[in-house]
Amino acid sequence: MPTFVTGRVEVSVPATSANLGPGYDSLGLALDFRDTVTAQVAGSGLTITVEGEGAGTVALDERHLVHRAMTSAFEAMGCPVPAVRVHCENRIPHGRGLGSSSAAIVAGICAARGLVAGGSLLMDDDAVFDLAARLEGHPDNVAPAFYGGFTIAATSDGRSRAATVSVDPRVQVVVFVPREPVETKLARRLLPAVVPHADAAANAGCAALLVAALSRQPELLLAATEDRLHQDYREPAMPPTLALVRALRADGVPAVVSGAGPTVLAFVDAANQSAVQQWVPDGWAVMALSIDRRGVQVDLGE
Secondary structure, eight states: OOOOOOOOEEEEEEEEEEEEOOTTTTTEEEEEEEEEEEEEEOOSSSEEEEEEETTTSOOOOOHHHHHHHHHHHHHHTTTOOOEEEEEEESSTTTTSSSSSHHHHHHHHHHHHHHHHHTTTHOOHHHHHHHHHHHHOOHHHHHHHHHSSEEEEEETTTTTTEEEOOOOTTTTTEEEEESSSOOHHHHHHTOOSSSOOOOHHHHHHHHHHHHHHHTTTOOGGGGHHHHOOSSGGGGGGHHHHHHHHHHHHTTOOEEEEEEEEEEOEEEETTTTHHHHHGGGOTTTOEEEEBBOOOOOOOOEOOO
């Protein structure tokens, strides 16, 4: 029977942006700001505390997403679910398309693995990623949250797999975050069950071009981020988001809806990272960010 470590485990996970325009449910990018989860096996019961995003609104019992992910990981490793103390320091906005749910899932699985002696032997990195993708429902956010950088993910034969691609060092991002969230479920319900073949073909071409643009040819980013599969269909749930995307693109800035929205992500370089921020609508937050290349980080404390 596996045993538990006595010390604390601290896990930090980056924010992420999925889809990136044409790469629907397949492409993702890790961004350089993080949530942190600290966990420790306790004598009895479950204690969850939250500061920052979600404080006062998220459940503080077995329904909490970090604990649900921990429970799934313990079960996958053949361990009983122990009593734990969990503290979450949340910086990633909830319901904004910046991967807060994926960060919680990845943090929970990695925290559970860290609390089990020899946990990395019981659950390797591929198994962690596959479990995270199954819990989240799609691999495009959990891949960059776990691996960092720019990722390509797919699910086939019931198993999710991902690969990382280097990002040209000239590429930076600016994110425009509205005050009000949009539920991912609502954004998905607006998508049609069938799309024109020409639109699917166009997106496939742009998604492939985006890999080249991000890795070595940023001058192609405007053309490579065109989308016909999901962004326009979501406009009824987030009209200001699509208005900002179109305004930025009309000015030559490669802008996309981040994940299911409503955040807008713009690709920039160092020369225009500050200038692009002038587009921020009233009441929105704006952040100039680097690409996170580290992915999840786990510190096994004393």
